[in-house]
Amino acid sequence: MNTLFIKNAPVSSSHFWVRMKSKILILLLLALCAVYPQRLYKISAQLGEKKSDISYLVRNGLDYVSSKELSALLGGNIFFNSETAKLESNFDNYLLKVIARSQFIVLTKKPDGAPKSFQIPLSTLLIKDDVFVPLIYMIEYYNLVSGFQLTYESLAKNLVIEKAEDSGEQNTDTTESVIKKSSAVSSKKYDVYDIVIDEKANGTLITLKTNKALRIPKSSINNNVLYVFLSNSSVLPKLASRAKPTGLVSKVNQKFISAKNVQLEFTLKEGYSKTETFLDPETNFLMITIHNKMFVKPEEENADKSKWNFDCVVIDAGHGGKDPGTIGVTGVREKDINLAVALKLGKLIENNLDGVRAVYTRKTDEFVELYKRGKIANEAGGKLFISIHCNSTETKDNNHRGFEVYLLRPGRTKEAIRIAEVENSVIKYEENPDRYEKLTDENFILVSMAHSQFMRYSESFSDFLNQSWKKRVAIPSLGIKQAGFYVLVGASMPSVLIENGFLSNRKDEAYLVSKEGQNAAAEAIFSSIKQYKEFYEREIGN
Ligand SMILES: [Zn+2]
Structure with missing residues (x-):
């Protein structure tokens, strides 16, 4: 408000200092913001007798912690690639990659496991050469890669790190079979060759199996139909008929706008909230999630x-x-x-x-x-x-x-x-x-x-x-x-x-x-x- 007022005010000597002062103030504020882009707090972490602090900030009511500091505390070797904004944490048995501003993390079991990607419910944050992760959604992964058992007391802001009794032996094959490998399909000559719809507890997942990394398609919902536009991609002619509607999806249609521009139409049942589209970094499959309304804040929706x-x-x-x-x-x-x-x-x-x-x-x-x-x-x-x-x-x-x-x-x-x-x-x-x-x-x-x-x-x-x-x-x-x-x-x-x-x-x-x-x-x-x-x-x- 102030800046607007000053901008419109006639230039006179009495206004000059007001202008200068507010400009200086704004510059100072900007400088402060650049130095401290986020207010960081500390949670206390306890590893055996050792006590340390880990930086965190609150976003969406959740505690996001510095994955650099947490990984280091758990004994990982850290490498941050500022070009790709990926933080690698190298543990004895696993390599963990967290990607800034992404919902995907990648686990690689040593010595020769294939990288597996996993989706967490919320995106990570990029804060000054560090990736901040929503702690409660990452605890299981840190347990797995570090061999420790982490318990987060969220009200007390206290992270207890204990030696897991069963570390090692039982965890060896955990990442196997979580991400199912695509089965060979004869119709693989198309960019998009198969479609799978799964009902999950928190929504419905549509997987479009692809032969290469496609651009994330545009999508929109109108009158309970989710439209997904696949442009510049070849699509299996009878793709829609391969889909078995389930969960929030009641019907699937496919329209060729031209040979390489296809519109997929998913008729949705009542009870959906938002949808998101991702590219699975490992398989390059397109994943479209349709969320149930459960736990979507009412003000975000015009819901009852x-x-x-x-x-x-x-x-x-x-x-x-x-x-x-x-x-x-x-x-x-x-x-x-x-x-x-x-x-x-x-x-x-x-x-x-x-x-x-x-x-x-x-x-x-x-x-x-x-x-x-x-x-x-x-x-x-x-x-x-x-x-x-x-x-x-x-x-x-x-x-x-x-x-x-x-x-x-x-x-x-x-x-x-x-x-x-x-x-x-x-x-x-x-x-x-x-x-x-x-x-x-x-x-x-x-x-x-x-x-x-x-x-x-x-x-x-x-x-x-x-x-x-x-x-x-x-x-x-x-x-x-x-x-x-x-x-x-x-x-x-x-x-x-x-x-x-x-x-x-x-x-x-x-x-x-x-x-x-x-x-x-x-x-x-x-x-x-x-x-x-x-x-x-x-x-x-x-
Ligand atoms: Zn009982």
Whole structure:
């Protein structure tokens, strides 16, 4: 405003100094901006006894960290190519390349693996000869390449780096088979020779298989049709008929504008938000993503705001019916405690949180398959999924006790992996246990991607819960952990699995059987839901 005013003001001696002053001010500001293009903060990182700082900045509500500093801390050798804006981090077993302003990262397993590219949900940033990466989406990759286990406490801005118990052996083939190689197709003489449409948890992915790197095509959406213009490229004449519409795509058409100018038309179903087109740097395939509306901020869309309200919490009482869960020292059944806490929690929500429904995966002592629990949650439009369980050690009646809250991520300690195996083993009671895909490291990268949009929310909730638990419940907290629980894979929303305590321990068991203990647990969870609701509404912008 000031500059405009001054520009239009008549030139006179009294205005001269005003002009000069404001010019100097603007120049100073510009100079400052050039020196400090972004305000950088520090997260604290802890590697064993060693403490250090890593630069980060906040963008889109997410913490982006310096990949230079993080890689160096994890023992990588760093090389930044300023021409290509790529940062290479060379670790003992892997070479990691992050590309500035891109959603792709490239992993190469040493000594002779082929480079594999992976897509993260958000682009990296270029900040002064360094690439800043969205930390929560990169943690799994850093775990893999460094052999460490990273845990980010986002509220405390604290990164804990531990030696992974299973580093080395299990990780050797992780990158294999994640990116499927294109199969040989006879019609490869065309620039665009095949099309594949996949439904993913967060949207629909269209892959156009190409023989060479094409320019990223122009695209637009009009009346629920996504138009993609392929110019100066030869396209398989019956490409559209090879497509099997699924997910958000209901129909595919192809129009030849001229021999080498083709328009593809994808008729979209309700519920899409934005689309993006990328070139996969490894295969050169064109990837078109169509995102679901879930978690798109309402102001970005003219969507019905009420869809984003925090209006439904899904409470999942673990086990039930023929599946008792673990059995305590004195014979207490896990399924009974889970249900008691779940019902108390539901009551608290119904009586105290206006506009929020409690949906139960079971309200009685009945057997519910794991996949159905996720289905119930998704169909109810849940905004948060809480699976309630109790733990136990292999040998009963010992001193090991404590509460844990689990996030859906690969288990990196033997104990976390064991607990997930125990909880997952209930599928033996189901008729078709083959429906669950084993959560190998490879599968987990895909699962993590599908859940990545929720992870930040799940983390925040578990932070709130951990704090709230410590204040209210007489079972000590063992903190926030991670492992691969099938029941969480199925719920397309932020989710946690709670282990209230160890029924193999007399103190924990007695407390969790008591009304006092069950009330305290339910209240701790309820209080964290209230806190999370406020956080969520700030984030979503309601
Ligand atoms: Zn359980």
